[in-house]
Amino acid sequence: MPRQPREFKPDYCYHVTTRCNNREFLLYRRECREVFLYAIKMALEKFEFKLYAICIMSNxxxxxxxxxxxxxxxxxxHWLNWYTAMCFNQMLKRTGHFWEKRYYSSGFPTSDSARVLNTLRYIHANPKSAKMQRGFFYDFSNYGTHERLTADGITQWHPAFLELGKTLEECAEKYRGFCQHYRSGAKPEKTRHWGSQLLNRIEMAGKQRQTNKKQLSPGQMKLPVTVDWCQVVKSAEIVEVAETFIAANAYPDSGSR
Known part of the structure; x- marks a missing residue:
């Protein structure tokens, strides 16, 4: 069936999720996640937006x-998915789609403090829910900036966080307590109506084949120059961005770089 157009509104925040193709663990390598942080930094310089939360998981x-x-x-x-897909496909020596389908986005008014805080907590709880971490601290999410009141060079605090208390220390304490009450729940299974949708999908697939032959997914495109990725992942700019972010968000006793 045709894609439903997205609806965007002013003064809205968006919870955005992108998944690796086939939900493969293509971001398991630490250097990929470090390059991802650098790509986000570049996007912040290229586009006008505020980033309140980020969590880079393995897939x-x-x-x-x-x-x-x-x-x-x-x-x-589009730019983030295009740039990172090309980078990671070349770094991992793979071809084809890197990201699965379109990105998922859910919007809500930035003034909806309850929704903002619940979304922040959900994002920050991902590593714990996946049993990757015992707590909320994780090198590649910005939870640490909320509990330790650090600056990671990429994200900023949402006004809803700053309204939790009269001082930053009180905001951090209340958010920490709010997160400690988080309980992850099982996701409901999706219902698929195969009989009613199969014919439409077959017809749409046939119509799109000719168009798809002329288009390349972000992961199939090439960067305009030849890149030595061994040198890229060691570049001073990427290292600086990654080290600043990780130092601000890692568990205090983890001995991060």
């Missing part, structure tokens, strides 16, 4: 962001 990424204008979100995500 998907969560964002909470607020675009400067409603029509900026597709541009931001």
């Amino acid at each position: 998907h990424v969560h964002y909470l962001l607020e675009p400067g204008t409603p029509d900026e979100l597709p541009k931001i995500m």
Whole structure:
């Protein structure tokens, strides 16, 4: 069936999720996640938006962001997915789609403090829910900036967080307590109506074949120059961005770089 057009509104935040193709664990390598942080830094310089939360897992990424204008979100995500797909396909010596389908986005008013805080907590709880971490601290999410009140060079605090207390220390304490009450729940299974949709899908697939032959997915495109990725992952800019972010968000006693 045809894609439903996305609806974007002013003064809205968006919880955005992108998944690796076939939900493969393509971001398991630490250097991939470090390059991802650098790509986000580049996007922040290229586009107008505020990034309130980020969590880079092994096979998907969560964002909470607020675009400067409603029509900026597709541009931001298209560029990020295009750039990272090309980078990672070349780094991992693979071809084909890197990201699965379109990105998922759920929007809500940035003034909806309860929704903002619940979304922040959900994103920050991902590593714990996946049993990757015992607590909320994780090198590649920005939970640490909320509990330790650090600056990671990429994200910023949402006004809803700053309204939790009269001082930053009180905001951090209340958010920490709020997160400690988080309980992850099982996701409901999706219902698929195969009989009613199969014919439409076959027809649409036939119509799109000719178009798809002329189009390349982001992961199939090539960067405009030949890149030595061994040198890229060691570049001073990427190392600086990654080290700043990780130092601000890692568990205090983890001995991160």
